[in-house]
Amino acid sequence: MSSRRNNLIVLGLVVVLIGVAAYFIFVRQPVAEATQLGLDLEGGVSANLQGYKDDGSEVTREEMDLASGVIRQRVDSLGVTEPEIQLQGQDQVVVNIPGITDTEQAIDVIGRTAQLGFYEVLAFAPNQPLVVSEDEVEETKEELRSELEGDPAYEEGTKILFEETPTLEGDEVQVQGFVVPEEPGVRGDALETASITRDQSGNRQVQVDLTGEGGDEFGDFTQEILDNALTNGTTGGARLAVVLDEDVVSAPGLNQVLNGGSFVIENQAAGGLPEDEAKELEVVLKTGALPINMDVLSVTSIGPTLGSDSLKSGLLAALVGFGLVLVFLLVVYRVLGLIADVALLIYAFLLWGLVVAIPITMTLPGIAGIVLSIGVAADANVVIFERIKEEIRRGKSPRTAISLGYEKGFKAILDGNLTTLITAFILFALSSGSVRGFAVLLTVGVLLSMFTAVAVTRALLGVISDRGMKLSAPMVGVSKESIENARPARAGKAGAGAR
Amino acid sequence: MAAFEKVDFVGRWRLWFTISGVFLLLCIGAIALGGFNLGIDFTGGSKFTASGVEGSPSPDEVRDALPEGIRDEALPPQRLGDDGYEIRTPSLSQEENTEVQQALEEELGAEVSVTSISPTFGGQIRNQALQAVVAALFIIVLFISFRFEFSFAMAAMAALLHDILLTVGFYALVGREVNLVTVVAVLTVLGYSVYDTIIIFDRIRENTPEAGYNRRRYNELANNSVRQVIMRSIYTSVCTLIPVTALLLFGESTLSDFAFALLVGIAAGTYSSIFIATPVLCLYKAWRAGKNAPARGAPEGAEAR
Numbered sequence: 001m002s003s004r005r006n007n008l009i010v011l012g013l014v015v016v017l018i019g020v021a022a023y024f025i026f027v028r029q030p031v032a033e034a035t036q037l038g039l040d041l042e043g044g045v046s047a048n049l050q051g052y053k054d055d056g057s058e059v060t061r062e063e064m065d066l067a068s069g070v071i072r073q074r075v076d077s078l079g080v081t082e083p084e085i086q087l088q089g090q091d092q093v094v095v096n097i098p099g100i101t102d103t104e105q106a107i108d109v110i111g112r113t114a115q116l117g118f119y120e121v122l123a124f125a126p127n128q129p130l131v132v133s134e135d136e137v138e139e140t141k142e143e144l145r146s147e148l149e150g151d152p153a154y155e156e157g158t159k160i161l162f163e164e165t166p167t168l169e170g171d172e173v174q175v176q177g178f179v180v181p182e183e184p185g186v187r188g189d190a191l192e193t194a195s196i197t198r199d200q201s202g203n204r205q206v207q208v209d210l211t212g213e214g215g216d217e218f219g220d221f222t223q224e225i226l227d228n229a230l231t232n233g234t235t236g237g238a239r240l241a242v243v244l245d246e247d248v249v250s251a252p253g254l255n256q257v258l259n260g261g262s263f264v265i266e267n268q269a270a271g272g273l274p275e276d277e278a279k280e281l282e283v284v285l286k287t288g289a290l291p292i293n294m295d296v297l298s299v300t301s302i303g304p305t306l307g308s309d310s311l312k313s314g315l316l317a318a319l320v321g322f323g324l325v326l327v328f329l330l331v332v333y334r335v336l337g338l339i340a341d342v343a344l345l346i347y348a349f350l351l352w353g354l355v356v357a358i359p360i361t362m363t364l365p366g367i368a369g370i371v372l373s374i375g376v377a378a379d380a381n382v383v384i385f386e387r388i389k390e391e392i393r394r395g396k397s398p399r400t401a402i403s404l405g406y407e408k409g410f411k412a413i414l415d416g417n418l419t420t421l422i423t424a425f426i427l428f429a430l431s432s433g434s435v436r437g438f439a440v441l442l443t444v445g446v447l448l449s450m451f452t453a454v455a456v457t458r459a460l461l462g463v464i465s466d467r468g469m470k471l472s473a474p475m476v477g478v479s480k481e482s483i484e485n486a487r488p489a490r491a492g493k494a495g496a497g498a499r
Numbered sequence: 500m501a502a503f504e505k506v507d508f509v510g511r512w513r514l515w516f517t518i519s520g521v522f523l524l525l526c527i528g529a530i531a532l533g534g535f536n537l538g539i540d541f542t543g544g545s546k547f548t549a550s551g552v553e554g555s556p557s558p559d560e561v562r563d564a565l566p567e568g569i570r571d572e573a574l575p576p577q578r579l580g581d582d583g584y585e586i587r588t589p590s591l592s593q594e595e596n597t598e599v600q601q602a603l604e605e606e607l608g609a610e611v612s613v614t615s616i617s618p619t620f621g622g623q624i625r626n627q628a629l630q631a632v633v634a635a636l637f638i639i640v641l642f643i644s645f646r647f648e649f650s651f652a653m654a655a656m657a658a659l660l661h662d663i664l665l666t667v668g669f670y671a672l673v674g675r676e677v678n679l680v681t682v683v684a685v686l687t688v689l690g691y692s693v694y695d696t697i698i699i700f701d702r703i704r705e706n707t708p709e710a711g712y713n714r715r716r717y718n719e720l721a722n723n724s725v726r727q728v729i730m731r732s733i734y735t736s737v738c739t740l741i742p743v744t745a746l747l748l749f750g751e752s753t754l755s756d757f758a759f760a761l762l763v764g765i766a767a768g769t770y771s772s773i774f775i776a777t778p779v780l781c782l783y784k785a786w787r788a789g790k791n792a793p794a795r796g797a798p799e800g801a802e803a804r
Contacts, residue, residue: 040753048620103613104597296593297620301600303610306550310751317749321742328741332734365683368757371746372687375739382738383698386731412701415646416694422642423635423690427683430631435683442687 004466010459014346021353034356038363038437041311043304044098045106051091051292059091063291068093071110073287078109092297103301105276111294113245114284116188116208118218119161119180120225121239121251123153129165129174137164137173144177153179161241163248178241178251185221186214194285196278197264203272206265206281215261222258229254244281314367321371322348325378333385335475339460340381340453347377347452354444365438373445376420380453383416384409385477392478399465406458413454417446508725509718512778519661519775526668533671538678539587541625543618545596547586548579553608561586564606566598579752584609590618628682632663635689643693647700650787654780655696658771662692665767666760680757688764691739695732696772702728703780714785721781725773736769 025034039046051059051067068085075083075097084096095110125147132140141162148160163176192209199205210218222240229238238254242263249265265281266272273281326344329337351370355362388405392398421443428439508515539546549561556564561576561584574587584607591599596615603611616624636659643652666685670677702724707717743765746758 050620101612102597103600103615104593107593295619296617297623298614298616299593299596300614301612303550303612305610306548306612309550310753313749313751314754317746317754318742320749321745324741324745325738328737364753365680365757368746368754371742372739372761374742375735378738379694379735382731382734386728386734390727408705412698415697415701419639419642419693419697420690422638423686426631426635426638427686430627430634435679438683 003462007459007462007466010455011463014456014459017350017353018346021350021357024353024357035352036356036359036361037307037311038361038366039096039098039300039307040302040364041307041314041362042098043101043302043307044096045100045103046094046096046300046302047103047107047110048088048092048094048297048299049111049294050297051093051290052295053292059292061087061090064091064093066291067294070287070290071095074109074283077283077287093294101301101303103299105280107296107299108280109283111296112280112284113290113293114287115245115289116191116285117184117243118186118188118221119178119184119241119243120221120228121178121180121241122158123148123151123179124239124251125177129163129176131167131172131174133172137175140175141177144175148177148179151179157182161243161246161248163241163251176248176251178239178248180241180243184243185224186217188285188289189214191285191288192261194282196282199264199266199272203266204275204278205272206278206285208263208265208285210261212261215259218261219257219259222254222256225254226257244285310364314364318367318371318374322374325374329378329381332477333381334477336381336385336388336461336477339457339464340378340385342460343381343452343457344374344377346456347449348374350452351445351448354448355441360440360444361437363437365435366441369438369441370445373442373449376417376446377449377453380409380413380417380449381457383413384454384457389478398472398475402461402465406454410454413450417450420446503726503729506726507722508773509721509778509781512782515774515778519771523661523664523668526665526672529671530668533674535667535671535677536674538676539614539616539621540678541621541628543590543616543621545588545591545599545613545615547588547599547603548612548614549584549586549603549607549609550579550582550612551609552582552584555582556607558584561603561607564603566595566602569595569599582609585752591615624679628679631686632682632689635686639689639693643697643700647704650780650783651700651704653783654776655693655700657779658696658768658776659689659692661771661775662688662764662767666764669763670760675756675759678756680753681760684757684760684764687761688768691765692768692772695735695768696776698731699725699728699772699777700780703777712784712788714788717784718781721777725777729773732769732773736765739765 025031028034051064053059064087068087071093072083072085075085075095078097078100080097080099082098084094086094086096088094095106097106100106125144130140130144144162145160148154154160158179159182161178161180163174163178165174166172167174191214192211194206194208197205197207225238225240239251240254240258241251242249242265244265250263272278322344326341329340329344331337333340351373354360360366384405387409388398388401391401391404396404424439424443424446428436428443552561558576558578562570562573565573565586569588569591572589577585579585586599586603588599593615596613600611600613603609636656639659640652640656643655663685666688667677667681670681675681703721706720706724708720740762743758743761746754747762748755750758
């Protein structure tokens with residue numbers, strides 16, 4: 001009989017799938033490492049950045065690709081395991097770095113444009129550097145700004161930049177302001193490499209080397225500054241500003257043309273640059289500037305304890321819910337419920353296998369999606385079983401009732417699941433990050449549940465009845481009385497529209 | 500089953516609508532008076548979650564652990580489980596975030612997790628979320644019109660709006676934080692509620708005879724269809740509510756927020772597919788038939804058995 005053969009094919013397929021799932025979960029790697037955990041369960045930093053340009057023009061996809069390449073190199077050089085960098089939409093990039101919690105460092109490394117520029121200093125305040133405490137830095141900058149705006153050198157096409165350096169003792173800050181042209185004389189594109197070095201007294205500094213071509217350009221530029229100073233009659237006052245993004249890194253006085261194209265970024269505090277800062281500078285300079293600027297839209301850092309607490313409570317909730325659904329089906333539908341339970345267990349195992357095999361990163365919203373899909377999977381069985389009970393109450397034999405139940409129930413299940421899939425797709429298309437995890441797992445779960453809750457339960461039931469086991473009405477949770485009660489009612493309703 | 504044999508789902512629509520109306524008024528009142536407690540997802544800002552806090556300090560002590568300046572801007576710290584605290588502040592710079600994180604870690608001996616969202620991004624998320632809900636409603640109406648007919652889509656839409664209003668209204672009522680998770684939950688409720696409605700509509704479609712529309716016959720048929728599937732509706736709700744309740748009880752903050760919205764939404768969705776969608780469908784059919792043949796105006800109560 002072909003239906004019997006179909007049943008055996010379905011069950012055979014289930015056995016094969018279970019085997020494949022078991023391979024992915026247990027054999028391919030230790031089971032503890034099987035499931036890929038998201039940042040919210042494992043701990044780490046996640047940042048969402050948006051690219052923009054100074055001139056306000058639109059950021060292109062190519063520029064974002066370049067930028068994400070640079071970000072990847074930078075994150076890699078931090079030495080973390082398995083960072084995840086994803087472009088999102090036209091101008092956003094999501095960076096997930098597991099295992100770290102320092103958001104500030106992460107943002108400094110991945111979000112810094114790191115555009116290096118060399119400027120001619122047109123003017124600076126005569127009374128600087130001003131030494132102030134850390135709290136007064138912003139205030140001091142404002143004072144310097146208003147002072148410099150009064151300088152004749154400050155005109156259309158120039159801007160004011162500041163330099164902040166900790167003092168030798170490190171407890172106060174030196175602030176200086178400079179008037180420089182809007183555009184740098186030489187850009188840092190010509191940068192060859194950057195490395196952490198030490199000066200004679202052992203202070204940490206970052207040495208920057210320019211390419212041969214960049215070195216020549218740099219030499220010409222210093223010549224030009226000297227010439228300008230000569231023309232203006234301010235010989236000895238010639239000064240160069242090395243600027244990273246909008247901060248002056250150093251502004252040495254010039255008394256001769258600089259060739260060779262190498263300079264250092266340093267400060268005068270004991271020990272030189274702090275280790276973190278030196279490392280960050282080295283990384284961003286070495287990997288080159290981002291082609292665009294980055295705005296930090298959101299940053300999340302999850303501690304490992306919070307992550308594992310979330311995982312534990314999520315798993316506990318999922319397991320308790322799953323167990324209670326199994327019990328519920330068993331109580332309401334007896335033998336049918338038992339079969340549905342077997343199908344649900346198969347469902348859960350295959351879903352785990354899929355999550356590991358694809359692989360889908362498991363997140364907190366993902367767990368919610370799974371829990372909900374358990375409900376959806378059980379629901380498909382409830383629809384079919386209620387139909388079967390109804391047919392039995394109408395006086396059909398259990399065997400006929402079962403085949404009618406699947407036939408008529410399937411259409412409703414298909415329509416219902418399609419709407420769930422529609423909402424899942426909308427969620428996926430219109431949202432980002434964590435919400436997508438929910439949508440993906442809901443989709444996978446609904447599709448898989450169509451197979452286990454409909455095809456697998458039917459095949460199981462078919463095989464059972466082929467073995468000669470007869471299902472009686474009470475075995476599927478229909479009482480004798482309700483059958484007798486329903487009969488006259490049905491006869492009465494026949495005229496009222498039921499076909 | 501027998502318990503529902505005598506209930507007139509279609510004829511007593513005034514009663515069902517009144518029950519919903521009371522709840523809806525309550526919800527709308529709560530939204531109008533209290534408004535929503537919008538989370539940082541939508542407004543921008545920073546959230547600090549301290550876990551494993553030592554020495555169980557009071558909320559005031561936690562507040563004192565914050566750096567000066569930020570202390571006055573922060574919302575009162577909220578307890579989170581046995582040894583956790585959550586603190587929300589307006590949007591801070593990266594340096595300030597780190598400062599607060601370190602201060603809390605030192606003062607409380609806790610592990611501090613940070614989420615910070617810029618106000619512009621909050622606006623973006625808010626727009627996306629609204630778009631998603633509107634798109635979902637639109638596509639579902641199209642889908643039902645395509646699979647069934649337009650009148651079914653109208654009725655389903657009425658039920659959906661009812662469910663959305665109730666879900667968000669309950670949020671306003673109990674003052675829970677509305678965030679991205681809430682929107683996800685609302686969309687999930689939409690899908691679920693439509694599923695529930697479709698099961699009933701599917702049965703009405705199946706029972707509808709080829710012969711033309713007759714109000715009395717159609718209402719009786721709709722009543723019977725609901726009676727035939729009502730146990731299924733209740734059982735499936737239970738099947739979904741069991742794991743959702745487990746999430747509410749055992750899940751930590753995000754999961755329990757999500758579960759709360761689902762609990763309200765699924766309960767509302769089950770009610771609405773039986774007591775809102777079906778009567779609306781029948782009333783709409785009757786109204787359209789009445790428009791086409793105005794002479795045959797049967798009195799309202801006549802068909803209520």
